[in-house]
Amino acid sequence: MLDNSQYIEKLRSSGLRPTKQRIKICEVLFNSEKTFHFTINELVKRISKSTNEKISLATVYNTVHAFKNKGYLKEIPINSDQSYFDTNTSHHHHFYDETQKDLIDIDDADVEPVKINTRIPGKKIKSVEVLVKVEDDKS
Amino acid sequence: MLDNSQYIEKLRSSGLRPTKQRIKICEVLFNSEKTFHFTINELVKRISKSTNEKISLATVYNTVHAFKNKGYLKEIPINSDQSYFDTNTSHHHHFYDETQKDLIDIDDADVEPVKINTRIPGKKIKSVEVLVKVEDDKS
DNA sequence: TCAACAGTTTAGAACTATTATAATGTAGAA
DNA sequence: TTCTACATTATAATAGTTCTAAACTGTTGA
Secondary structure, three states: OOOOHHHHHHHHHOOOOOOHHHHHHHHHHHOOOOOOEEOHHHHHHHHHHHOOOOOOHHHHHHHHHHHHHHOOOEEEOOOOOOOEEEOOOOOOEEEEEOOOOEEEEEOHHHEOOOOEOOOOOOEEEEEEEEEEEEEEOOO | OOOOHHHHHHHHHOOOOOOHHHHHHHHHHHOOOOOOEEOHHHHHHHHHHHOOOOOOHHHHHHHHHHHHHHOOOEEEOOOOOOOEEEOOOOOOEEEEEOOOOEEEEEOHHHEOOOOEOOOOOOEEEEEEEEEEEEEEOOO
């Protein structure tokens, strides 16, 4: 077993019990150098590749939602038959390649600050997300 | 029967046969003064309110997809268990009120042009959509 | 240390939105 | 009118997600 104390701390500090399933999912999600996008289906595959102990599908769903609520994951707003999540929780945007059905990060520095010159009374802005749809350039 | 020649023309000109189901759906979608957002479920309800002749659910799905492909409707990228469509096909953006689960248009004029300073080689930009999530301001 | 309890996991059922199927119907052309 | 390709329909099938309720486990406090 590697050093998972960081994940145990992370979980405990946000009121989530550090169960072995949650720690394993943390490893799969947060151990990699680069952040990435995933669907539940893809996450389940990554998990089975990295462990022999099966984690129930329901637990994967529960955990992803818990992590999303705690701000450890972001859900990407996109029209798809599946939900897409992002381990990159910093402020950034996305290209969606409609030809390849592929999501690509756009660094926040590559997008001029989006100015919204209107407000809804009594509401505060929680996030501003830009989705840039692209397709093959056949010109 | 009201004057539906505009819809018959519209359908015919885009290679869709003007069936009575499609004409009825055009009426429900495009007769109102204001544009609006809807889910398939909501559209089915609107249809049943405005006619006695039942339109099959499959036809509603087929028609909405056909209209979307022809550019008469836009699908709104949002995380939801249902697809949201918009009869406003002009370039504009959305607030999503997470408290009320409500979508609100943002006029294009109220958003400073979004500048994306990066590109994907071989791909061209098809659309740039901004989703502003808001919640109740409890301050 | 250990009992107790609240939180967690689990397999599988249930649910819901959407798509596929295949038979019947219909608009438009000849 | 007849023919044919396109549309509609009810229903079945599919797929992602959530629910259920029983078994399990981390944590607390005696």
